[in-house]
Amino acid sequence: MNRRTLLKGSAAALAAVGLARPALAQEPLKIGFIYVGPIGDLGWSFQHDQGRLAVEEEFGDRVETVYLESVPEGADAERAMTQMALQGCKLIFATSFGYMDPVINVAAKFPDVMFEHATGYKRADNVATYDARFYEGRAVMGTIAGRMTKSNKIGYIGSFPIPEVIQGINSTFIHARKVNPEVEISVVWAYTWFDPAKEADAAKALIEQGVDVILAHTDSTAPLAEAAKTEGVIGFGQASDMLDFAPSPRVSAIVDNWAPYYIDRVQKMLDGAWTSTATWGGIGEGEVQIGEITSAVPEEVKAEALALADAIAKKEYHPFTGPLNKQDGSAWLAEGETADDATLAGMNFFVEGISGDIPS
Amino acid sequence: MIGSIDPILLIASLMVASTPILLAALGELVVEKAGVLNLGVEGMMITGAIAGFIAAVETGSPFAGFVAAAAAGAALSLIFALLTQFLLSNQVATGLALTLFGIGFSALIGQGYTGIRPPATPRLDLGPLSDLPVIGPILFRHDPMVYVSLALVVAVGLFLRRSRAGLILRAVGESHDAAHALGYKVVRIRILAILFGGACAGLGGAYLSLVRVPQWTEGMTAGAGWIALAIVVFASWRPGRVLAGAYLFGGVTVLQLNLQAAGVAIPVQYLSMAPYLITILVLVVISADRSRAALNAPAALGKSFHASS
Incomplete structure (x- = not known):
């Protein structure tokens, strides 16, 4: 192709675009996503990006998506979202707890832009929140953990002491204890969502303390990579399936399906029917899925875990059902009573039997 | 409850946790001693991490991985060298750009390598030495890279203090004009130093992706390069102190996680900030004697050199 035909070609293309324009009913809806880690974490941010791709697939030309990865929580997030709003995004998904105040601040400046904040609790007319009931999945993992541990010590790597993580620790412990009264849980706070080296170090410290089941509420696969180094230690996929580590150490997983x-x-948004809502789906709604339970888990344990997941999905069983006491021994839930969502959303205490304090 | 932490295991894992920053900091020390400030350590580390990972996975040999990592780190630093030494670009800005480039570039070439397990790096078999009580598990049961990093501390120390080449390198870092007047090739010496720094940072990165974690994840260095940069200043440009600084930092990080795992009732916030707090404390102590601290900083650090000036 010489330059002249190239020019002709592009002129024709321009004309075509110009002609096509009026025919389009409207501009595509521009949607922004901000992620706290890289998409390649194969965990939390990866799953959100899978959701973004599903949106593109579903709506095709009617939407246009943009995303920013590894956006630190705090002031930088505010800048990133402002930039997205200025670029013409009409709907912005902020996918980490720490974006909460930045979302509220930016939303106040752009009343025409709708915001969706994951795992937070602050809403406004143009800010909706959404979360998944990870604790339902944790109940299933806790059951497997309680059955599988030989040292009766399970370890939990927490990111930050926020309700979402504390729910997970409590749910894991309650259900591990239920099937194994001897079990104890050690919690290590990593104070990061994503730092593979630190997550691996935390797993190593737990293993050196005799822990043989590792659960993590951080975003990378590093704890599983560390668990793989020691024979007999198992772990679970977190946020994503992490099947690369199956059948062991990864014996099952909690998969977020956004x-x-x-x-x-x-x-x-396309229908003009968007309103600010607070959505909290679990196993029943398909937002939380249980990753395949591998052959490393005995059949009867697998059946027990799946039965529990089924009961939770059908709302026949709530993972926080009394009698349950708080860590200090005071009564929390009476026999048969279940926790209400408001208490769960603000959960800031361990249940009875867990040692160690929640950093405040 | 502190008693339930095994000090032997703790020291052994401290050495592993500190090795990446030790390697990177040693390289940067030589670069800065030559009067060049390369802020691209993070970028070179992560490039080394992915290059080493790819090479190790493709060849099945961790050794090939480390060689490739050093080469990749050096190759990336060559960009920095060309820009700052021939085109006289600003070193701070170029270094920052190198970090940004390295993080993006590594994510790009690492696309197909997430979730793969690299070949295991074997531990060095030191025979009866490994079976010695206490000292055995601490000192003689590591992978070869731990010993390479320790040997490098000694080698860099001897090179800078005791060799003629080291003296020339330091002269270039103190006053490039004087060194130039004496007939030394300032630019060539600096480029060699930059390449060495890049290779060391690459090795540090590969240690993360091949031994310490071991897997490839985008952005997996998570700031280790910046800590290495801080440790060089912390160590007032002395190799022995770089070792102490890296082990102190790695040690406190590992210790705080171990204390948590052992259930010691110390508020976690204090443990988490301990590494940074101790770094600041030591910096204050070291810089208390101003004249001596300044004496060790290369006088021409960060200044561009051109033979015409």
Whole structure:
């Protein structure tokens, strides 16, 4: 192709675009996503990006998505979201707890832009929140952990002491204890969502303390890589399936499935029916999925775990059902009573039997 | 409860945790001694991490991985060298750009390598030495890179203090004009130093992706390069103190996680900030005697050199 035909070609293309324009009903809806880690973490941010791709697939030309990865929580997030809003994004998904105040600040400046904040609790007319009931999945993992541990010590790597993480620790412990009264849990706070070296070090410290089941509420696969170094130590995929570490050390996983929610919300935007809501789906809604339980787990344990997941999905069983006491021994839930969502959303205490304090 | 932490295991894991920053900091020390400030350590580390990972996975040999990591780190630092030494670009800005470039570049070439397990790096078999009580598990049961990093501390120390080449390198870092007047090739010496720094940072990165974690994850250095930079200043440009600084930092990080795992009732916030707090404390103590601290900083650090000036 010489330069002249190239020019002709592009002129024709320009004309075509110019002609096509009026025919389009409207501009595509521009949607922004900000992620706290890299998409390649194969965990939390990866799953959110899977949701974004599902939106693109579902709506095709009617939407345009942009994303920013590894956006630190705090002031930088505010800058990133402002930039997205200025670029013409009409719907912005902020996918980490620490974006909460930045979202509220930026939303106040752009009343025409709708915001969706994951795992937070502050809302406004143009800020909706959404979360998944990870604790339902943790109940299933806790059951497997309680059955599988030989040292009766399970370890939990927490990111930050926020309700979402504390729910997970409590749920894991309650269900591990239920099947194994001897079990004890050690909690290590990493104070980061994503730092593979630190996550691996935390797992190593736990293993050196005799822990043989590792659960993590951080975003990378590093704890599993560390568990793989020691024979007999098992762990679980977190946020994503992490099947690369199956059948062992990864024996099962909690998989976050954001696609149905994202598609629903984008549809509402396109229909002009978007309103600020607080959504909290669990296993029953398909937002939390249980990753394949591998052959490293005995059949009867697998059946028990799946039965529990099923009961939770059908709302026949709530993972926080009394009698339950708080760590200090005071009564929390009476026999048969279940925790209400408000208490769970603000959960700041361990249940009875867990040692160690929650940093405040 | 502190008693339940095994000090032997603790020291052994401290050495592993500190090795990446030790390697990177040693390289940067030589670069800065030659009067060049390369803020691209993080970028070179992560490039080394992915290059080493790819090479190790493709060849099945961790050794090949480390060689490739050193080469990749050096190659990236060559960009920095060309920009700052021939085109006289600003070293701070170029170094920062190198970090940004390295993080993006590594994510790009690492696309197909997430979730793969690298070949295991074997521990060095030191025979009866490994079976010695206490000292055995602490000193003689590591992978070869731990010993390489320790040997490098000694080698860099001897090179800078005792060799003629080291003296010339330091002269270039103190006053490039004087060194130039004496007939030394300032630019060439600096480029060699930059390449050495890049290779060391690459090795440090590969240690993360091949031994310490061991896997490839985007952005996995998570700030280790910046800590290495801080440790060089912390160590007032002395190799022995770089070792102490790296082990102190790695040690406190590992210790705080171990204390938590052992259930010691110390508020976690204090443990988490301990590494940084101790770094600041030592910096204050070291810089208390101003004249001596300044004496060790290369006088021409960060200044561009051109033979015409």
